[in-house]
C-alpha cells in the first residue's frame with residue numbers, strides 16, 4: 117500500500133539496556149523519553165502484582181473499573197471515555213475513524229511526530245502549519261490562529277498538543293479556546309494533554325470545561341508521563357459519547373491488558389504520589405534550565421518534564437559524545453530541529469551528570 121510505503125517510522129528514545137550492551141557499561145541514564153524517573157505509586161505496583169495472579173483470564177474489554185474511576189475523578193460520564201493502549205493507540209483510532217484519502221488533518225510544525233504518521237497511514241493529507249518564531253511570546257510553539265485559518269471543508273482532525281512535545285511549549289487558555297470555537301462541527305479538535313499534570317502548574321489549562329459546549333472536542337490523556345506507567349501502556353480519550361462510541365467500536369476488544377488496568381486504577385487513587393513527583397520534577401526543571409542558561413544554551417519555554425535545548429551545529433556530535441559517557445538524550449533533527457536536543461528531567465544526580473558533561477562539551 118502506497119500510504120504505508122511512504123511512512124517514515126517513529127524513532128523512539130534509545131533504550132538504556134541497548135546502550136549498555138553496545139558499550140559494555142552499566143549505569144546508563146536515559147533522559148530521552150520523558151518518563152517519570154520516580155516511577156508510579158507503590159499502590160499501583162502492588163495492584164499490578166496482585167493482578168498478575170489472574171493473568172490467565174482475559175482482561176475486562178470494557179475497562180469497567182478504570183472508566184468508573186476516571187469518570188469520578190474527571191467529573192465526566194462513563195460514555196464519554198475510551199481507554200487505549202497508551203494515548204498513541206487513541207491517535208491511531210481517531211485517524212482510522214475519521215480520516216480517508218479525501219480528507220486532511222491539521223497540525224503544527226514541531227507538533228508531536230505521531231500526528232503525521234497516523235494521518236499518512238490513512239492516505240489523508242497532512243497540513244503542517246508553521247510554528248511561532250524564536251522571537252515570539254511562545255517561541256517554537258503552535259500558531260493556533262494560523263492553525264484555525266488552515267481548517268478547510270475537508271479537514272476532519274486538528275491535532276493540538278498542549279503542552280507540546282518536543283518543544284515543551286503551550287497555548288494560553290484563551291488562544292486554545294478560540295481555536296476550538298473556530299473549528300466547524302465537521303472538524304474534531306484533538307487536544308493532546310499528555311503533559312497536563314505538569315502544564316497545570318505553569319499556566320497551561322486543561323480542556324475539560326470546554327467539552328459540554330463543544331461536541332467536536334476530544335481530549336487525550338495518558339498514564340505514561342506524570343503517573344509513571346509508560347511501560348504499562350494506558351491512555352484515554354474524553355469526548356462526546358458519539359465519538360467515544362465510534363472509537364470503542366473500532367478498537368481491538370482487549371486493547372488494554374488487565375495488569376495495566378489495575379495499575380492505572382490504583383495510580384489514579386494516589387494523587388498525592390503523582391503530585392509529589394510532578395512538583396520535584398518541575399523544581400529540577402527550573403534548576404536545569406538556569407544551569408543551561410549559565411552555559412549560554414537557550415531552551416524553549418517548557419511546561420513539561422523536559423527541555424528543548426539549542427546546542428547549535430554541533431548537536432549531533434554532542435548527542436554522540438553524551439552516548440559514549442552513558443547519557444541518552446533525544447535528537448530532534450527528524451522534527452526539523454537539527455540544532456536542538458531534547459532532554460528529559462531525570463533524578464537530580466542524573467541531571468547533574470548531564471549538566472557536567474554538557475559543560476565540558478560546549479565550552
Ligand SMILES: *Cc1c(COP(=O)(O)O)cnc(C)c1O
Pocket residue numbers: 201202203204205228277280281308310337338339340341346349350351
Ligand atoms: C508521550 C506522548 C503521548 C503518548 O504517550 P502514550 O505512552 O502512548 O500514552 C502522546 N502525546 C504526546 C504529545 C506525548 O508526548
